Amino acid sequence: MQTIDLEAKGLRALNEQLHAQTADTNQTAWEIVNARGSHAIAVGLDAPIEVTVKGSTGYYCGGMNKQATINVHGSAGPGVGENMMSGTIVVDGDASQYAGATGHGGLLVIKGNASSRCGISMKGIDIVVHGNIGHMSAFMAQSGNLVVLGDAGDALGDSCYEARLFVRGKVKSLGADCEEKEMRPEHIEILKDLLERAGADAKPEEFTRYGSARNLYNFDVDNASAY
Amino acid sequence: MKDQEHRGIPQTTPRQSATFSQDVNSDIRRAAATGIYDIRGGGAKRRVPNFDDLLFMGASISRYPLEGYREKCETKVTLGTRFAKNPIELDIPITIAGMSFGALSGPAKEALGRGANAAGTSTTTGDGGMTPEERGHSSKLVYQYLPSRYGMNPDDLRKADAIEIVVGQGAKPGGGGMLLGQKISDRVAEMRNLPKGIDQRSSCRHPDWTGPDDLEIKILELREITNWRVPIYVKIAGARPYFDTTLAIKAGADVVVLDGMQGGTAATQDVFIEHVGQPTLACIRPAVQALQDMGMHREVQLVVSGGIRSGADVAKALALGADAVAIGTAALIALGDNDPRWEAEYNKLGTTAGAYDDWHEGRDPAGITTQDPELMARFDPVEGGRRLKNYLKVMTLEAQTIARACGKNHMHNLEPEDMVALTMEAAAMAQVPLAGTNWYPGKGGF
Numbered sequence: 001m002q003t004i005d006l007e008a009k010g011l012r013a014l015n016e017q018l019h020a021q022t023a024d025t026n027q028t029a030w031e032i033v034n035a036r037g038s039h040a041i042a043v044g045l046d047a048p049i050e051v052t053v054k055g056s057t058g059y060y061c062g063g064m065n066k067q068a069t070i071n072v073h074g075s076a077g078p079g080v081g082e083n084m085m086s087g088t089i090v091v092d093g094d095a096s097q098y099a100g101a102t103g104h105g106g107l108l109v110i111k112g113n114a115s116s117r118c119g120i121s122m123k124g125i126d127i128v129v130h131g132n133i134g135h136m137s138a139f140m141a142q143s144g145n146l147v148v149l150g151d152a153g154d155a156l157g158d159s160c161y162e163a164r165l166f167v168r169g170k171v172k173s174l175g176a177d178c179e180e181k182e183m184r185p186e187h188i189e190i191l192k193d194l195l196e197r198a199g200a201d202a203k204p205e206e207f208t209r210y211g212s213a214r215n216l217y218n219f220d221v222d223n224a225s226a227y
Numbered sequence: 228m229k230d231q232e233h234r235g236i237p238q239t240t241p242r243q244s245a246t247f248s249q250d251v252n253s254d255i256r257r258a259a260a261t262g263i264y265d266i267r268g269g270g271a272k273r274r275v276p277n278f279d280d281l282l283f284m285g286a287s288i289s290r291y292p293l294e295g296y297r298e299k300c301e302t303k304v305t306l307g308t309r310f311a312k313n314p315i316e317l318d319i320p321i322t323i324a325g326m327s328f329g330a331l332s333g334p335a336k337e338a339l340g341r342g343a344n345a346a347g348t349s350t351t352t353g354d355g356g357m358t359p360e361e362r363g364h365s366s367k368l369v370y371q372y373l374p375s376r377y378g379m380n381p382d383d384l385r386k387a388d389a390i391e392i393v394v395g396q397g398a399k400p401g402g403g404g405m406l407l408g409q410k411i412s413d414r415v416a417e418m419r420n421l422p423k424g425i426d427q428r429s430s431c432r433h434p435d436w437t438g439p440d441d442l443e444i445k446i447l448e449l450r451e452i453t454n455w456r457v458p459i460y461v462k463i464a465g466a467r468p469y470f471d472t473t474l475a476i477k478a479g480a481d482v483v484v485l486d487g488m489q490g491g492t493a494a495t496q497d498v499f500i501e502h503v504g505q506p507t508l509a510c511i512r513p514a515v516q517a518l519q520d521m522g523m524h525r526e527v528q529l530v531v532s533g534g535i536r537s538g539a540d541v542a543k544a545l546a547l548g549a550d551a552v553a554i555g556t557a558a559l560i561a562l563g564d565n566d567p568r569w570e571a572e573y574n575k576l577g578t579t580a581g582a583y584d585d586w587h588e589g590r591d592p593a594g595i596t597t598q599d600p601e602l603m604a605r606f607d608p609v610e611g612g613r614r615l616k617n618y619l620k621v622m623t624l625e626a627q628t629i630a631r632a633c634g635k636n637h638m639h640n641l642e643p644e645d646m647v648a649l650t651m652e653a654a655a656m657a658q659v660p661l662a663g664t665n666w667y668p669g670k671g672g673f
Contacts, residue, residue, distance in 0.1 A: 015451045039444045044381050044452030059441070060448040064381040079435040083379055098435040102376040104420070120434040121376060123420040140430060142420045159428070161421055217425040218408050221263040 002027055006041070007034035014041070018068075021047040037077065042070050045087070062089045065106060078115075081108040084125060097134070100127045103144065109198045116153065119146045122163055128198035138165050139175065147194050149202050157210050161217075165210040166191055168202055179213040265497040266405075268330075268586030268596065269556060270398050270489040270533060275506035277489070278540045280653030281646050282662065285632045293631040300627040301637040304551050306528045307389060307458020307481040310450070314458055314481075315367055315389050317551065318347025319623045320638055321541055324486075324532050324555035325371045325391065325462070327353025329406055329415045329427075330493035330586065331559075333360055335595045337608040338562055340364030342615025346623075351391060351553070353493075354404060354429050356418050357383040364612075369460065372449065374403065375429040377419040381452055389457050389482070390449055392442070394433075394471070395464030397490030397533040400504045403431035405494060407587050412598040439474040446479045460484050465510035465533065472517035472529075482528045484553065485514050489534030491556040493596070494587030507533035507544075509656040512643075515548030524548065525639075538625020545626070546641035547657060561618035562611040563593045 004014050014032065021027060030051045035041060039058035042051050045068040053061065056074030065084040072080070075093030079101055086106040091099075094112035101117065103125025110118075110127070116134035119127050124144045132150035139155070141163030151169035158175020164187065165178075174180075183205075191204035216223055243249065257265065286292035293300060307314035323343050328336050330353060337360050343350045349367035356378015357370055370387030372379065384390065395401065406415075406427040416423040436445045446459050461475040462484035475483050487507025492500065511531055518524040531544045532553035544552050559565075565573075567580040572592035576583065586596035594606035630638050633645045647662040648654035654661040655668035666673075 011451065012455070016454065019454065040448040040451045043448050044384075046381065059444045060435075063448050064384070064452055066381060078441075082435045083376060083381075085380060101435040102379065104380065117434065121430070123376070139434075140428065161425075217422075219263075219405070219426050221261070 001029045001031055003031045003033060005034050006032050006038055007036060011038055011040060015043060018042055018045050018047075018049070018051065021045075021049050023047060023067075025049065035074070039077070042068070045070070056093065062087075065089060075112065076110075080110075081106070081125070084108065094131070095129075099129075100125050103127070105144075107194075107197060113150065119144070119163070122146065126194055128194055128200060130198075130200055132169070135172075136175070138163055138178075141165070145190060145194060147191065147198070147200075147207070149200055157212070159216060160212045162212065164190070166207040167210065168207045171208075171210070174210065177213050177216040178210055181209045181211045183207070183209045266494050266587060267497050267500070267584040268491060268493050268495075269500070269584045270491040271501055271504075271506075273501055275488065276508050276650065276652040276656055277506060277534060278508060278543045280508070280649045281543050281657055281659065282649060283542065283546075283629050283633055283645050284647060286634050291634045293634060293636060295628065295631055298631065299636060300630050302623055302627060304528070304639070306530070306551065307460075309458075309481045309523075309527055310455065310479065311389075311458040311481055312454075312456045313388070315349060315369075317349060317367070319619060320545060320551040320626075321346075321535075321619055321622055322348050322369075322530065322551055322553045323350040323558055324490070324553035325351035325353045325369070325393070326555055326559075327355040327406075327493065328358045328361065328418070329353075329355040329411075329598070330596060332595060332597055332603045332606065333358060333414075334603055334606050334608040335559075335562060335611065336361045337364045338606070338611030338615060339558060340368075341608060341612025342558075342561070342619065343367070345612065345616035346619035348619065349388065352387075354406075355415065356380075357386070358418075362386055371462075373429065374431065374433045375419075375427075376434065377427070377429070384449070385453055387453075387457060389460055390453070391460040391462050391484060392445070392449075392480075393462045394442075394475075395462065395466060395486070396492060397464050397486030397488050397504055397507070398492035399495045399499045400464030400466040401431060402495055402499050402503070404429035404492065405587075407494065407589075415598060439478050442474070443478040450479075458482055460530070462486060465490075465505040465507060468505070468510040469513035469517045472514040473521060476518065476521050476523050476527050480527060482530060483514065483518075484530045484532065485510055485549075486553075487531070487533030490532050491559075506656070507531060507535075508653060511544060511547040511549060512656065512658050518548070525550065538622040538627075539629060541622055541626040542629040542638070542641055543646065545638050546645050547643060550639065557618070558615055559595060561615045562595055563606065563614070564591070564595050566593055569593055 035055035037058045043063040046066040050069040052071045058077040060079040062070040070089045072091045076091045076095045078096040079098045081089045082101045084103045088107045090109040095110045095114040097115045099114045100108045102121045110129045113131035118133045118137040122141045128147040135153035138157045141160040148167045152171045155175035157178030188204045304320045350365040351369040369389040408424045458481040460482040461480040463471040465487040488504035528550035531549040569592035591597040594602040646659045
């Protein structure tokens, strides 16, 4: 285990050291202490390493992650796991706005609640939130899966494309062109797998699936009031 | 009336309304027939105060000219000197503005790379990501970081020579975009993670930051991901150039790219293009003032775009304080866009060469703003690249000619004092004297 004191070493040195790890590194376990809400911790990683952050993080922790597993033993600021491509990020606490924004792949797990715009413009990422999510989540979500064990705020899935949204609790309101969908066996399988990987104690059958009604896929003046 | 004429009574000639002109009436008829606003490509077509309203004075007894064919006039420019380990060094102060693969065909993007390479300058990606062809044909490639994040990934980010965070675009400050379904080929769809054939919307705001304080942190993140290697540009529309430039500098930009309302877009509402934003000429001095007030002029470089057409425009933009310019529409014309050789086909589309702007429909006769394989095949990227190189060389020679006449051994030594304005509006915007006077509006409190 490599331990890095972020306060003592500084952000640049930390990320530089993590970026230096290659696919065959034998330094696979890293611990970051004194995170103190710093921004851009462990961004742009591209190696099969496991990074544990002790404490809460600021903006964009794990941004554009590839391959790495990042565990945040605290809460995460805005944009945790933004545009991540692969790997896993697990936040023990809550996540602020834009969690998993534009993510292309990998798994983002929030064990607490996630604020507004969770999964905004997601492009293939899987996000599992154990608690609730805020308003405008999955706005323009293109693909991937957003799983919410709690409730969802206003305008869920507004203008979404092909992303699948699974909510166990209540949805305050659906956004434009988002509708309730049939839960088919393949969706149960997807959910089962994601819940298991996210360590979530819930049954797939308890969820409702939402997705795009596909009415806004091609501009039609008769739909102008929906824009 | 005929009767009056026959009776020898003088008649008034039919009089068109200045308010309800034929153009306006055709807009009304089109809206009434379709129920939808007009979407088109390009920048503002209305006449606005521009570089044509400025003149250089040249040398005189008090200014010493340089010999055109003997004495050097340097054109090199370095962008990104503030924080980046590897600033971009360009041979000429003219770059190619961001245009997407999707809006443009692959061969058109290749031609832009070829032409820019040959002229020693950079090209820029657009919404939709970076293609291998584009990277391969552009030795200096700026990677745009846009609100849609279509195709955005850390591998391409690390391959870029600079990153341009797009906050605004001159044609549509505050607006997003829409690539209509007919231009979404398999490849474009795959790059954007969306199904083929559906409209692809680009949002007007970034999904994971809001405001200048967030932008500073976003810039930090991008620098950390790229190990502080490449310059970070911030592109702003000509909306509030003084404040936006100030905020971009405060947020940590290496380069500010300022795009006036004549700057083109692939597709936006005509009403947006013509009625939102400020002319390029009006934006430069406030942006330069912001750089000077922050003590950052020449430390943070300013790239100006929007309606740059000639070496004279380049020289005038630089004289007002820009470090370089970027061209988009002019580059497409150099490649062959709107060429009269396709007049018969433009006529079939209900338009004429020079006026064709329905780039979003994907039926470009010149094969440039299309994804249609048959139309694309009309365009030769090698020939297109050669034409762009020639055009860039001519612009550079023209700008050098003017700079030498003003006694400057570097393009950056041009200054506002070298110019006069032909109109009150241009004098006010450029803050150079109205020709024949030593005054411009606002000077001395008047």
